[in-house]
Amino acid sequence: MNTVVASQTETKSPPAAIVPSKDFLSLNPIDFENHFSRTPFLIDHSLSDHPLFQLDRIVELTKTLPEECIEFNAGKLPISLDPGLTPRNGLSPEETVRRIEECESWIVLKYVEKDPEYRKLLNACLDQLRPYTESIAPGMTQAQAFVFVTSPGSVTPYHIDPEHNFLLQIRGSKEVRMLDGGDPSILNEEELEHFYSDRGRNLQLKPEHNDAGWKFDLQSGKGLHFPVTFPHWVKNGDAVSVSFSITFRTPDLDRRRALYQINSSLRKKGFFPWPVGKNYLRDSLLYSGFRAQRRFKAMLNKG
Ligand SMILES: [Fe+2]
Known part of the structure; x- marks a missing residue:
């Protein structure tokens, strides 16, 4: 297992490569070149x-966000959990944030860019990221941000996410365990098909993978890049934690989703589809067919 203590200075790149932030993030171009969208790496922030x-201010945010943008539950959870069995904490979102020190809970405020002040901050951060991400994953779109507030010791179970993500640790600390989402022995095709068919994002951590992957001790002032669908779980430190997650999508992720959905339906019909990414021509033909069908359906709906 690779262990990284986020409070320490990265030593892989010369200090001269660090670009001083004129805004909120300090980014190292070499880290983006070597790792973005392929392996996790750390950045610095001043938020x-x-x-x-x-x-x-976060309590105020709970009052203005639509109900469906707030998810919260008891925080003392096992690492592997069926989402349907997630226990509630019996409080309102506002009370959960106010009493976060002692209520043993986890709350996420989703799509906080609906609030103009958070949107402005998200856009400022993405403006800084874009020059480094475009050459690797072009077409930044669907900018979304999330605020996590968690009680000491809370656990976010093992799961995957669909976006390019940078998790900025604002207050407190988190232990983040991340596994290689590109390794089929860690995350197989059927699990990805399940995820992209919207049947749930939580996974079962296999006992043989308990010590696999990377371990980050994420401290305030540090941010961590999560490549798309790299499995992870998170354990809060012994203080209240506040984190800000800045995310975006790119057109290649739309293609990826479509191909896994196609493979999922083929598998349901008894076929054994090629893994996504194994045969570029086959993937391209399937995706072209998918887009044509989608355009045709959209025309029918308009008519
Ligand atoms: Fe996540």
């Missing part, structure tokens, strides 16, 4: 004292 992440 720890930002007023948008004071608990009183």
